[in-house]
Amino acid sequence: MNVLILDDSKTMVRIISNTISKMGSFNIKTGEDGLEGVNIWKENKGNFDIILTDWNMPNMNGLDFVKFIREKNKLIPIIMITTEAGKSEVITALRAGVNNYICKPFSAEILKEKLTDILKG
Numbered sequence: 001m002n003v004l005i006l007d008d009s010k011t012m013v014r015i016i017s018n019t020i021s022k023m024g025s026f027n028i029k030t031g032e033d034g035l036e037g038v039n040i041w042k043e044n045k046g047n048f049d050i051i052l053t054d055w056n057m058p059n060m061n062g063l064d065f066v067k068f069i070r071e072k073n074k075l076i077p078i079i080m081i082t083t084e085a086g087k088s089e090v091i092t093a094l095r096a097g098v099n100n101y102i103c104k105p106f107s108a109e110i111l112k113e114k115l116t117d118i119l120k121g
Contacts (some may be wrong), residue, residue, distance in 0.1 A: 001119075002047055005030045006037045006065065007035055007054040007081070012104070015050055016081070019108045023115065034060030046073055050118060055082035055093070063096055070097035079117040081106070 003026050007013050013030045020026050029044065031037045034057055041048070051069065053062040060068075066078055077099045082089075085103040093101055100114050 001026050001049040002085045003028045004037065004040060004044075004048045004051045004053075006032070006034060006052070006057065007061065008032045008057045009054070012054070012081075015108075016111065019111050020115065022108075023112060033057040034062060034065030034068070037065050041069070041072070045077075048076060050115070051076060052081055053076045053078065055080060055089070057092070063093060066093070066096045066098055077121075079114055079118065081111075 001113060003020060005010060005013055005016050005028060007016070017028050017030065020028060029040050031040050037053065038060065053065055055062040062082065064079060065082070069076065069078060077102045078097060079102060080093045080098045081102045083104045090101050099118055102114055
């Protein structure tokens with residue numbers, strides 16, 4: 001499975017990558033912001049099975065990145081992982097096309113649970 005992870009925190013990228021790697025065989029690509037995510041998406045011809053993105057990133061935020069992806073692909077599962085925990089932010093992200101939402105800080109178990117739910121579906 002091909003996974004794209006976007007977060008401007010290298011520590012967060014490492015945590016997410018390590019958690020996913022322990023779940024099985026995944027090909028993981030990472031970027032630091034939505035703009036880099038767009039470039040990675042194009043370089044890989046959109047060949048991703050799941051995307052995990054932060055909201056607050058420089059150059060292009062996660063919400064704008066989600067909107068870009070939804071113009072290209074309506075079906076790819078997207079999980080937003082962010083500190084934006086307000087009800088209005090969650091609703092905004094879901095309306096933009098996010099399939100699931102994880103608030104930071106989170107445990108590896110929560111991430112595994114959300115990924116398992118999406119990959120089963």
